[in-house]
Amino acid sequence: MEWKKAGTDQWVCSVPPDARFRLEAARIGDGRWGWKVFAGDAANPAATGIVNSLGSAKHAMEHYLRKAGQI
Numbered sequence: 001m002e003w004k005k006a007g008t009d010q011w012v013c014s015v016p017p018d019a020r021f022r023l024e025a026a027r028i029g030d031g032r033w034g035w036k037v038f039a040g041d042a043a044n045p046a047a048t049g050i051v052n053s054l055g056s057a058k059h060a061m062e063h064y065l066r067k068a069g070q071i
Contacts, residue, residue, distance in 0.1 A: 001062065011054065013061075021046075021065060025057040033057040037064055 001023070006012045009027035022038040028050065035057040036045040047064050051057050065071045 001058075003058070011058075015065065015071065021070065023058075023061045025054060025061070027054075035061050037061050 001013050001015060003011050003013045006024075011025045013023040015021040015023065020040060022040070023035070024038070025033055025035045028034045032050050032052055033054055033056065034050050035048065037047040038044075039046050047061075049057075049060050051060055062071070
C-alpha cells in the first residue's frame, strides 16, 4: 500500500485496484492516532479505531482488510 501525506499528521491511502477502499490516519488531540477505513467513496467509515502510533494505525487498517478478506 502506498501512503501519501495529506497534511500535518494526516496520511491517506487508496487500496488498488480502483480505490476500493480509502484508508485515513490522523493524530488526535491527545497525541494518539485515529484511523478510519472507508469503502470506496462512502461518507461513513466501515471501521475506526484509536492507537498509540502511526505504524499501529497502518497495521490495524491492513489487519482489518485482511481479516475481512479484501486484500
